[in-house]
Amino acid sequence: MYMKTEAEGKIRIPPSKLGEDINAIVDTVSREQFEGKMAQDRSLTILVDNVRAEGLGFIVHGDGAVYQTVKYDRLAYIPKDGEVVEGVVIDIREFGAFVRFGPLDGLLHVSQVMDDRVDIDQGNQRLIGKESGRTLAVGDKVKARIVSIAFDDKTPQDSKIGLTMRQPGLGRLDWIEADARKGEQKGGEE
Numbered sequence: 001m002y003m004k005t006e007a008e009g010k011i012r013i014p015p016s017k018l019g020e021d022i023n024a025i026v027d028t029v030s031r032e033q034f035e036g037k038m039a040q041d042r043s044l045t046i047l048v049d050n051v052r053a054e055g056l057g058f059i060v061h062g063d064g065a066v067y068q069t070v071k072y073d074r075l076a077y078i079p080k081d082g083e084v085v086e087g088v089v090i091d092i093r094e095f096g097a098f099v100r101f102g103p104l105d106g107l108l109h110v111s112q113v114m115d116d117r118v119d120i121d122q123g124n125q126r127l128i129g130k131e132s133g134r135t136l137a138v139g140d141k142v143k144a145r146i147v148s149i150a151f152d153d154k155t156p157q158d159s160k161i162g163l164t165m166r167q168p169g170l171g172r173l174d175w176i177e178a179d180a181r182k183g184e185q186k187g188g189e190e
Contacts, residue, residue: 001080002102003043008071009034013057015064027051030070036103038156043078046103077102079146079161084170089140092125097136099144099163106161108144114175115166134175141173 011029030051037045050073057068079085087101089108096109110118113136116129126137136142148162165171168179 001083002075002077004073004075006071007034007039007045007074008054008069010067010069013066013068018066022053026053026068026070030072034072034074036156038151038153039076041078042151043076044103044156045074045076047075049073049075077104079104079149079159081146081149083146084143085146085163086141086143086173089136089138089142092120092122092127092136092138094120094122097127099142101144104157104159104161106144106146106163108142108163108165112147112162112164112166114171134172136172143170143173143176145170 009030011026011033013025013029017025017029031048034045034048039045052071054069054071057066059066085099085101085106087099087106089097090100090105091098096107097113098105099108110120110127113127114129114132114134116132116134119128119130121128124137126135128135142165144163144165145167146161147164148160150160152158152160169176171179
């Protein structure tokens, strides 16, 4: 789930930057320090904007840098268990597919791709349903549900997120459309 919030933090302005335009320095250092990082609430900060210095900064003896409290607006993403996400298949492996949604990647294990036995065609980077003939390949757009989350606080992009597409309304986007048309046809026959 994406959210826009106001946040507060403390930045370290290195001595080499002192003497330059303070507003530009505060903005640059804040972006470097907060963007792409996981906050305490497990949200991943994607974008920092409208940075404002709060009060006076202070210098720590022996460091020479200025420590400045800042407030800023941020765009953040926090994956929620059970959330339905839309993404793109970026890699196929012998154990499943990796799907990029927003700033993170999730694993779609072969057992969670479809209600069918799945064969792996790693040479062509695709998964194939044995009975249905449906394929899932790199570049396909999918809708999946988050079923497990294990955060990596140091490197958020390495967080382990498990996905499933074995529920109605989930799967490759054209599968969902085809299933909806089949449902409409069956509804019209009755």
